[in-house]
Amino acid sequence: MRRVYMDANATTPLLPEVFEAMRPYYTERFGNASSVHSFGQQARGAVEQARMAVAAFLHCRPAEIVFTSGGTESDNLALFGATKPGDHLITTQIEHHAVIHAAERLAQCGREVTFLPVNAEGAVDPEDVRQAIQPNTRLISVMMANNETGAMQPVAEIGAIAAEAGVQFHTDAVQAAGKLPLDVENIGCHLLSISGHKIHAPQGIGVLFVRKDTKIEPLFYGGTHERQRRAGTENLAGIVGLGKAAELARKGIEEGVPKNLSALRDRMEREIVERVGDAGAHSQQAARVWNTTNLWFDHLEGEALVISLDLKGLAVSGGSACASGASEPSHVLTAMRVPAARARASLRFSLSKMTTAEDVDFAVEIVPKAVAKLRELSPHYANRSPVASVSS
């Protein structure tokens, strides 16, 4: 069976060049980067070269790069590391769970936390950020691009507001990396998270950018790795892979790859919506990263549609997965005040630079068929009111 993968916001496959770059570091160049001997020196060299590649990708200094186990650890390190009991943290209702759940935990540990709302397009208003700042505000954490809708957040404006107020600013750039130019100076952030496996590096490697002179308390205690900001033997092959992937992502952005892919996403979105009717894209009026579209299909259950599509060979996702693997209503769509039934009938399609025009043709062919079949079986569809079908 043909299988098409459109869930790049969940994870991406390694690029062949990344895999090739990593391969020797699993076998002959296996050293511990902390060791004194030649094996260690070889490993250290590879780690530092990767650090430079990532620094070039983020437009920062190599010493400002901390390698972590991934986006979740980076977010936790930023939030736990940069706040103390009594501090105030400002974040939003649409962050990834790595930020939201960390912030909820912080609220139980003596921090005051504000979760800002978003507008109907899923964007935060920088003015809301400004209004929320209080004398004890220590950290603002706002993501760069939302994982479910692709909506980009006004991080540069927020960075300026943070600077003006003398507050530290963290941005979760996990879904922006590889899709938008990342420049920590333009963003004005003190802390920035990225994850390897969203940019064709392996799972289990990530980065937290920590601006020079920004103090963070480590999450782990042990060796003096990563300038005492993250104890634990370096994930050597993972770091090498992330370095290579960052280098390729930077080149891709410079060469304008995202523009071509954006046309592909737009065509898919337009053709699917036109063919099925009673459908649309969330955050369509917002600035979005090029690869993501979150489509709603009224009069059906999104969960059944995800399964139907998977059984026909198209991998997409709906809602966010809970521990069992069942879908839960999306907190992002809920924050956008999307009605519950529509939120449950929403699916995220996320492309990568490996997505082809044929993949999009495949989706455009099978999604409307699957939607039609589900609606045929739905009593709600037969009895739908014409008013409901034109409102959005």
Place this chain on the structure above:
Amino acid sequence: MSTPETIAVAMSGGVDSSTVAAMLKSEGYNLVGLTLQLWNQRRLAGRPGMPETTEGRCCSLDDVYDARRVSEHLGIPYYVVNQQDRFEQDVVQPFVREYLSGRTPVPCTLCNNHLKFAQLLDTARQIGADRIATGHYARNEYDPARNRWILKRPADASKDQTYFLFGLTQEQLSRTLFPLGNYRKPDVRALAQEQGLALANKPDSQEICFIPGGDYKVFLDAYLADRGESIPDTSGELVTTSGEVVGQHQGIHNFTVGQRKGLGLGSAGNVTAGSPLYVIGINGAEKKVVVGSSEELVSKSLRANRLNWIAIPSLEAKLRVEVKIRHRHEPAWATLAMSGEDEVTAIFDEPQRAVTPGQAAVFYNGEEVVGGGWIL
């Protein structure tokens, strides 16, 4: 060669449904494994009386893990479908309401009616499977003479689950496979072993799946507290069948017909003329719990409504049947007759103990389930 039929297997992570998947897979069906996520056991964890941990409970991560492992082992696609909202609305809330109105509910039957069959069949059809298979111990077959689907007791009488299945419609029965109907439990375990299923020796689940520990009173407290509510005050009088007040009680939800312990009358008061007192009935409107002797606990008849007929299209004339009034009840002979538009009366040959409002009355003709209803 024609494409094999796609069947959705309802997988709980237990031995029975896992074995069903293995059996159908070896018969060449195209299978999709589905688990309904019905209840979040963590939701009430840690509330007073509720366990902190949720290991080994229905809908626990362990069960989903087991079902997933079995699906991987068999090479079939597997999905977890979130039906927590519907389960709460169609099973948990009626369960709570019934206890608070002095009745004793059967949540498993409601779950079968609303979730395991109605919802699962809907989901199955949506994903391209016209029929489902479950690990219930029951048999169903089409009888051309009557032009009806018939539900029958399974080969393993000790595992008979037909009591909980009386609500199945003809359409549901026609679209359901009960592959274990002709097997005995030990044979099923042996089959599981043969198929290399790691969970062949997993213990059977016994209690009501969403009530860890089986204490429904603790659950009622925890559930209502979770919703920011509390158990309404239904305290009142304990009265005898002749109306004499013999004591006070703390709320009608603490009682079920036939109950002997916890009447709060003390060891002396619990005995009238040498015989222990039982709950004979619960008057929800007046918040009265009626107590009486063992002899007063028996009933010559019962009335039931919200009927579902399986072996017959409707009850036209009086019918001799065996009636089962609770899951672990030896069916008793009775004569059935309609006593209202959607109400039947069963007159027992021998009076039966503890006929309990809220429980199901299921009518059998030999092996066949004639139909059933809810005891009034």
